[in-house]
Amino acid sequence: MKQAPEHLLALIEPVVEGLGYECVGVEYNPHPKHGLLRIYIDTENGVLVEDCTKVSHQVSGVLDVEDPITDNYSLEVSSPGEDRPFFKLSQFERYIDSTVAVHLFSPVGGRRKITGKIVQVEGDIVTLEENENLFPIPFAAMSKARLVPEYLLTKKGGRSGK
Numbered sequence: 001m002k003q004a005p006e007h008l009l010a011l012i013e014p015v016v017e018g019l020g021y022e023c024v025g026v027e028y029n030p031h032p033k034h035g036l037l038r039i040y041i042d043t044e045n046g047v048l049v050e051d052c053t054k055v056s057h058q059v060s061g062v063l064d065v066e067d068p069i070t071d072n073y074s075l076e077v078s079s080p081g082e083d084r085p086f087f088k089l090s091q092f093e094r095y096i097d098s099t100v101a102v103h104l105f106s107p108v109g110g111r112r113k114i115t116g117k118i119v120q121v122e123g124d125i126v127t128l129e130e131n132e133n134l135f136p137i138p139f140a141a142m143s144k145a146r147l148v149p150e151y152l153l154t155k156k157g158g159r160s161g162k
Contacts, residue, residue, distance in 0.1 A: 024040035025086075030073070034072060039075075059075065100116070102116075
């Protein structure tokens with residue numbers, strides 16, 4: 001999964017969780033002139049702009065003191081949205097019976113992208129069902145995964161209910 005390096009997670013996750021938010025995931029896309037550090041936060045009641053501002057201010061302070069990124073970068077704090085990205089196996093477990101779009105580092109069953117319902121998570125294997133075909137996918141083989149919102153499934157004539 002495209003998660004930020006461990007040293008960044010070790011700095012950021014405790015700050016976010018200490019403020020009372022779930023740290024859904026952290027992405028870091030380095031670039032010498034315009035890198036991007038994106039933090040996804042969530043709560044049971046959703047996320048407001050004020051929540052993002054609060055987390056951004058606190059994380060900025062820690063990053064300024066620790067200085068873990070030497071290149072220029074922008075910090076972005078965001079809600080994961082309806083098409084939330086997945087970073088951890090526990091997120092797949094939480095959304096069993098939901099549909100996800102998964103991109104793979106290398107083909108599984110001849111496919112590099114699979115959009116299917118999460119059937120089960122066992123060990124580090126996530127099993128997706130697409131058109132009655134089962135695809136057991138090792139978590140480490142996934143480069144990117146996002147939840148597919150229900151309204152997109154019904155709009156495209158896909159599943160209409162759970």
